[in-house]
Amino acid sequence: MGCTTAPRCSWESVAGIVVRVVAEAVDDARLEALYRIGVDEISYRSQHRYLTIVADHDRDGAVVWAKEGKDAKTLEAFYEELGEERTKALEAVSLDMGGAYAKATRTKAPQAAQCxxxxxxxxxxxxxVDKCRRWAWARYRLSPGHATWIERTRWALLKDPNKLKPSQxxxxxxxxxxxxxxYRAYLIEEALRDVYRAGPAEASExxxxxxxxxxxxxxxxxxxxxxxxxxxN
Known part of the structure; x- marks a missing residue:
């Protein structure tokens, strides 16, 4: 049963509750000592509505702010609440690949590195990798047995190596x-994962x-x- 079905609560009300809980349940110091933050969106109501979430990377990803919306103005509201002095202290902001959050960060926190x-x-x-797999399938599609086997490689190629089954x-x-x-495409993809597992001293190299x-x-x-x-980069 959906969370809006039992209490007959609208999705708009749910969004409002989430925002209020974030604002009220965390302590008043949530916006203090922010240096490296992450910004992302979460969707609700069958992915037609969005919340912008700001988390503190230095506090294990603790959520410090949330607001309905996902455009530049939404994130600008966070920077305005943070205030000029605390915004100037930001060193890095991790973002998605869209332009809205990047625009807001360039405008309000130009000194912060965007990641x-x-x-x-x-x-x-x-x-x-999946594009490579589909290319291989197309190449062997006239050989049904071979093409079917390539289809079965999908999850072995995309799954976290630490979670692979013996058959995979x-x-x-x-x-x-x-x-x-x-297989080389797979190794290249896994090497990219390793870049993010490396420490700061090794990551650039x-x-x-x-x-x-x-x-x-x-x-x-x-x-x-x-x-x-x-x-x-």
């Missing part, structure tokens, strides 16, 4: 032996190495991914 949230970058990499690990081993380009590898791979989807990542 793309890893979730969105890894999602791009997953899409690139076997698929990757077979893929490594039979489909070099697709790893990213440069990853960009060079992806660009030289001669796999169209991976070359395009490296070019997009360079623009985001």
């Amino acid at each position: 793309i949230d890893p979730f969105h970058v890894v999602k791009l990499a997953n899409q690139a 690990r076997e698929i990757l081993e077979e893929l490594k032996a039979q489909h070099g380009a697709l 790893r990213l440069d190495a990853w960009l060079a590898w992806a660009c030289r791979s001669r796999i169209p989807a991976m070359v395009q991914l490296s070019q997009t990542s360079t623009l985001l």
